[in-house]
Amino acid sequence: MKNYLLGGIAALALSVGAVAYANQPAFSPKSDTYEMLELFGDVLALVKQNYVVEVDDKKLIESALQGMLSSLDPHSNYLSAEDYTDLQEKTRGAYGGIGLEVQSEDGAVKVVTPMDDTPAMKAGIQSGDYITAINGQSILGLRLNDAVSQMKGDPKTDLTLTIVREGKDEPFDVTLTREIINVKSVKTRMEGNYGYLRISNFNENTARESLEGLTELRAKNPQMKGLILDLRNNPGGLLDQSVGVADLFLEGGEVVSQRGRRPDDITRYQAHKGDIMKGQPIVILTNPGTASAAEIVAGALQDHKRASTVGLTTFGKGSVQSVVNLGENRAVKLTIARYYTPSGRSIQKTGIVPDLEVAQSKEQAKVIANRNYSFSEADYKNALDADEGKVRQGAHIVSEVPPEAYDVKTGDFQLARAVDVLNYGGDVKQAAAHPRGLKLAEADLVDKPGSRFADKTKAGASSSAAPKAPEKPVQKPAEKK
Known part of the structure; x- marks a missing residue:
């Protein structure tokens, strides 16, 4: 039996003996659990014998297992x-598709984030978009994995997605x-006198690639005076890789702890001596798409006062999953622990609040001011x-939001403010005291009654291929495709 630890929305990391389901005692024939299992068998037999069409026993049982676990x-x-x-x-990191992180919400497919340099990002698909149809066929109510399968396929083949987006009155096709x-x-590059390290997810090569990228960047740019670590729209990934990345910038101490149901069920992950940036200031960029393993890195560096954070509050996924192979290529993914930052913070539901709150655009600030739709762990x-x-x-x-004259289509205002913080030697208070943008009044941000996103996406707003988007967000784990 092989176990894995999950440190993100849709990725795996190796674990050691997190779950030992095979060693659990058998149920007593007199227990309530045993009686309920008998009831399950009775209902299964009833369906098998009397349902209007012939049923597949395997699919029924797998659906029951899925329902049991997803209810947790x-x-x-x-x-x-x-x-x-x-x-x-x-x-393994390679497949045919369009490059999206998605999740299910009230029977629709919601975009968590487009992945860097993929067809989805190049086409302008955005976090928070709803996909309501594929090739003109509605996918509302379709199982998430079935929708994902339709979006995957051979390279150089086309597909058309119908998108419903906040702020647009009509669905549109891409x-x-x-x-x-x-x-x-x-990815690495220079941003003026400062290095820029973009991490889009935490896969099995992330810590090594980060070390190699920063080493090469510093060698080519010995004048580098600090670093911007961009974790925006990073949905997480491998727990050990997030620990490895945080370790690059720390001289020791705890990176994160993992605490299970029992008081003594605690695992601590420690950093080693050696800061690749030699104490130079670091600013981390975050937003609501920054989740799980990415939050571990941001929380560790923030708690150790090794980095300042700029942007928006993170997603708030503070739990750890173990993926256990049950044999015959089947598995169970089970939440086994919460994780805590070095200071003992659990960010479950709450997320990491940035030291300098900056919206990328006025439209983004309006979403936060109006709560037209939510996008965080707390919305599950x-x-x-x-x-x-x-x-x-x-x-x-x-x-803070960009000034009116700022071109949000070509500029990156959060990045610009991160550079400002570094220009003040990493001092967020000084950067906040010298805003580059605006703080808008409530009247500038609050929508008028009747302008909510859900009201703009009622059935029939466009074509029959774009049914109503969900009004009450009920999110489920993201998948890549």
Whole structure:
């Protein structure tokens, strides 16, 4: 039996003996559990004998397993042979598709984020978009993995997605050409006098690629005075790789701890001596798409006061999943622990609040001010409780937005403010005291009654290929395609 640890929305990392389901005691014939299992058998037999058409026993049982596990929390589920093969394929980092992270929400497919340099990103698909049809056929109510399968395919083949987007009155179609998606998670470049490290996800090569990329960047640019670490729209990934990346910038101490159900079930991950940036200032860019393993890195560097954070509050996924191979290429993904930052913070539901809150655009600030639609762990109906009753910040006025003259289509305002922080030696307070953007009044941001996103996406707003988008967000784990 092979176990894996999940440190992100849709990726795996090796674990050691996290779950030992085979050693659990048998149920007593007199127990309530045994009686309920008998009831399950009775219902299965009833369906098999009397349903209007012949049924597939295997599919019925797999659906029951999926329902049982998904009722626990949004990140626990059963992986059939097809699903597990798909997960392993994505972990290897190359497949035919369009390059999206998606999740299910009220029967629709919602985009978590487009992946860097993929057909989806080049076509302008955005986080928060709803995909309501593929090639003109509605996918509302379709199982997420079935929708994912339709989007995957041979390279150089086309597909058309129908998109519903916040702020647009009508659904619209986007035609994309599939490519081989090679998931390279690390990019580096210079941003003036500062290095720029972009990590789009945490796969099995991320820590090594980050070390190699920064080493080469510093060698070519000995005048480098600091670093911008861009973790925006990073959905997470391998737990050990996030620890490895944080370790690059720390001189020691705890990176993250993992705590299970029992008081003594604690695993601590420590950094080693050696800061690749030699103490130079670091700024981390975050937004609501920054999740799980990416939050581990941001939380560790923030707690150790090794980096400042600029952007928006992160997603808030503070749980760890173990993926256990059950044999015959089937598996169970089960939440086994919460993780905590070095100071003992659980960011479950709440996320990591940036030191300098900056929206990328006025439109983004309006979403946060109006809560037209939510996009965080706290929006899952059955998410694990936040630690000690903490509550995620609700609708509010973002501290800073771009000035009116700023071209948000060609510029990156959050990045510009990160550079400002580095220009002040990493001092966020000084950068905040000298804003480059605006703090808008509530009247500038709050929508008028009747302008909510859900009201603009009622059935019939466009073609029959674009049915109504969901009004109440109920998110489930993301998948890549």
